[in-house]
Amino acid sequence: MAQSSPQGKKKGKRFAPLPTLAAAEGQLPWRLAFSAKLGRHAVADRDLPAGTLILTEKPLVAIPRSKAAGSVCHACFAELPDSLKKKGKEGFNPCLPRYCAACKASGGGAGPAAAQSRARALCGLAAAFVEHELLHLLVLLDVRRSGAAEAPVGVPLAPPQPDGAPPLLRCTAADADALPPPWHHKPEPWRKAVTAALRPLHRALAALEAAAALPGYRAASLAQLQSDAAMLICNLQGVGAEHAGQDSGVGLFPAAASLNHSCRANCHSVTMGQTMHVRTVVDVVAGQQLTLCHAPQYEPRPVRQAALLQARVAERGLACACERCIEPLATSTDRFLEGVWCLACTVDVLVAVPPGTPEAAAAAARYEEQLAAWDAEDAAAARKSRKGGKKAAAEEQQQQGQEAAPEAANGSAAAEEEADGKEGQQEGLEGEQAEAEPAYLCVPAFLPADPPLPARLPARLPTCLPAANGPGDVMLQADKLWQQGAMLYQVKMAQLMPQAEEFLRQLQQGVEGRLHPYHSRIIDSLSPLISLALRRGDALAVFNYSALLWEAQHAVQARYSLSQLQYLNAIIDTSAAKAAHAQSAVVKRQFEKKLKAAQTTAAEIRRVLLGKS
Ligand SMILES: [Zn+2]
Ligand SMILES: [Zn+2]
Ligand SMILES: [Zn+2]
Structure with a gap:
């Protein structure tokens, strides 16, 4: 792990290393580095051709999205069969857990058995955060921080794979503490509104500790909750989004969150179940910074900037300064x-x-x-x-x-x-x-x-x-x-x-x-x-x-995206149908050619983004 620079020490939290990544150093093809210009950033240790798996990570905390809570498994976030779905709208209530057959059967670990006992303990608290994703994630993070209810997870979860794939990581609350931004970087109206919501939650957590419902649980201070709220709101990522547009859960992946944003990112993340997979999406050479994109890729600069500010709830003075955003407009595809x-x-x-x-x-x-x-x-x-x-x-x-x-x-x-x-x-x-x-x-x-x-x-x-x-x-x-x-x-x-x-x-x-x-x-x-x-x-x-x-x-x-795969699949379906029903041999050949080209490109996108053909 690189040492923090003198400036880094002065600024404290912003440049802190992540203990889990430090422990996994040498097992990952990249490491965290510090510079005055980029702050903390991820650097490739070797050449990483497009499609290289650089990180697999389980979330520190994750919950189903309120709007999806009635229709997905609360452990793996996969869509439930119709018979298990709740009809109509249902916010996420931990007292009403839903699990798919596979998760019910596996139990153990961080699966339903532990989750169920935790859910029972939090039942009395549920009224404070049902429908409020951020508050619920704060509670779960707080429970994890005090090591209660679930056995602390050792890192890494699985050793490096024989095929050179990176180990499966699950970060700890100490890693989350190293993520920016600090509470005081948030705009004042946001801090006021969040503090108003945190006060009753803080009292409820103190009552939870007093009732000793969760063995070993110690409630966090209000200041800790505030600092966690500022960190969470900027670093949460969608879960269960293997296919574009499906976002059935939301969670915190501190290792993935330590990669900087770029509107022309060279990495791409996909979650399968709760596991996040990060792959390079273009060829990366040793020493290059690794980045992920958290903005809508096909929108103009002002729209991307607004979306980033919205997602980060307007971190003070933060405008995207990635290579795509600072390139002169006259020479940019923007x-x-x-x-x-x-x-x-x-x-x-x-x-x-x-x-x-x-x-x-x-x-x-x-x-x-x-x-x-x-x-x-x-x-x-x-x-x-x-x-x-x-x-x-x-x-x-x-x-x-x-x-x-x-x-x-x-x-x-x-x-x-x-x-x-x-x-x-x-x-x-x-x-x-x-x-x-x-x-x-x-x-x-x-x-x-x-x-x-x-x-x-x-x-x-x-x-x-x-x-x-x-x-x-x-x-x-x-x-x-x-x-x-x-x-x-x-x-x-x-x-x-x-x-x-x-x-x-x-x-x-x-x-x-x-x-x-x-x-x-x-x-x-x-x-x-x-x-x-x-x-x-x-x-x-x-x-x-x-x-x-x-x-x-x-x-x-x-560069490839999952939405491109979606449209290529439409091209494949329609050109196959057109070729099958073509009246003339010329038209048939044309559509067969288009079909073949689309199939080849789709296979390449699946290899690069999903690691499968
Ligand atoms: Zn499941
Ligand atoms: Zn940008
Ligand atoms: Zn002109």
């Missing part, structure tokens, strides 16, 4: 997630630049210059053929109404439009509106000319845009389509689905081709569109939407 096509060069997207900077002033001047040039062009064109232009626009509108199936190849139906000129495109863009626009910067201005960027915009620009069509207007329209589409979709009423699908389809087509195909709103729209197409039994639409989503996710973040 620009596609919030980018609107630049109509001046039609080569790359416009990105908003921070107001008040010299770039912002230059960009605003350039943008207004361009708008003025277009206005002059349009005025000249309108003078030339006023009547003809209006007629063409009306015909165009009609065509748009009949526009049907989504495009598989490039995600933009606009490419196929037989638009006739650009009449009407800038119509209604008044001078005042152009001035009210925020400053936008066309990205190629900041990119090297060599190699040239591929021209991704349809050769003909879409016409019939609504009157106000500056970048800000396009983003407003996208937000509106998403809100309307998602709201109707979530109501889940059959008669509303066609309308929901129409809004989402307009969004998926990039608000008439103005959004980049990897825009986060387009990515957002695809998942519900796949569900709706599945419900309709439209295999071709499922295939097309899944292919677009897979491509966008992989292009934005060039």
Whole structure:
């Protein structure tokens, strides 16, 4: 274990080592290190190719999520058979334990036998924390800390595996004590609210100690509960999330929590039962920092930052400074997630630049210059053929109404439009509106000319845009389509689905081709569109939407995720069905080729993320 630096000693807790990791040193392919810049961080001891298992860990404490408590096993968090499920909503109450057949049979250790005796002891306390996950986890951590009710777990739980896999670890409360942040780093309103909830809990724990229901139990001080609450809220992780979207429990894994966050992480964690498995997701070389991602990967920077702050309950002044977040937007794939096509060069997207900077002033001047040039062009064109232009626009509108199936190849139906000129495109863009626009910067201005960027915009620009069509207007329209589409979709009423699908389809087509195909709103729209197409039994639409989503996710973040696996499986199912029922040999071959490619990639993702083929 590396020694803490002089600065580290001064700051105390933030740089403390984890005793369990220190004990397991030499058995893991990585270790904790300290630096002024990164604080405590995990460093690879040797080259770790993609898919290397670097950590297996049992939680120090874990409970089922309140919303899942009626339907999952309280020991392994696996979904229960229907006969054992509680109908309707049930918060997690330790007095009403539910176990699957396998967990009931195994008993012993930290399984149901010990859990049941602990649950009985905590029954009188349950009213204080049923429905409050954080309070319940605090109680369990407190019980573990005093070593009561369950035999203290030795570390490591299992020796290193013969195949070179790391030992199975279970950390202790001493490891949790080494995790940041300290209580005083939390915002004051949060500390006030939590303290109000902790006071009655503290009294109840003191009563538990007095009643001697748990042999050897000694209640924690209020200060200890506060410090644990601050640590827990920042370090909890979902459990039972082998498949994307399934999060049946929540727990504390101190060893995994000692890896720093990055929005472009090189490791990925999956829990199977209660055991967390952390694997490298790209090739890592010796000496490199190991990171995990706790933010939504396919969202723009501001959304990721907000989600991180939310998850950590706004640790003071903490903004993500990972390599993905500090890379200039103009050269980062992040620009596609919030980018609107630049109509001046039609080569790359416009990105908003921070107001008040010299770039912002230059960009605003350039943008207004361009708008003025277009206005002059349009005025000249309108003078030339006023009547003809209006007629063409009306015909165009009609065509748009009949526009049907989504495009598989490039995600933009606009490419196929037989638009006739650009009449009407800038119509209604008044001078005042152009001035009210925020400053936008066309990205190629900041990119090297060599190699040239591929021209991704349809050769003909879409016409019939609504009157106000500056970048800000396009983003407003996208937000509106998403809100309307998602709201109707979530109501889940059959008669509303066609309308929901129409809004989402307009969004998926990039608000008439103005959004980049990897825009986060387009990515957002695809998942519900796949569900709706599945419900309709439209295999071709499922295939097309899944292919677009897979491509966008992989292009934005060039590493595998479990959600990609989900969409690849949809591609596999639909292309197999399409190949089986193809009318022509050519179509059959095409789908067979796509099927094979998807199967190969899916197998590779399973190997890297799940360690199985
Ligand atoms: Zn179970
Ligand atoms: Zn980041
Ligand atoms: Zn441009």
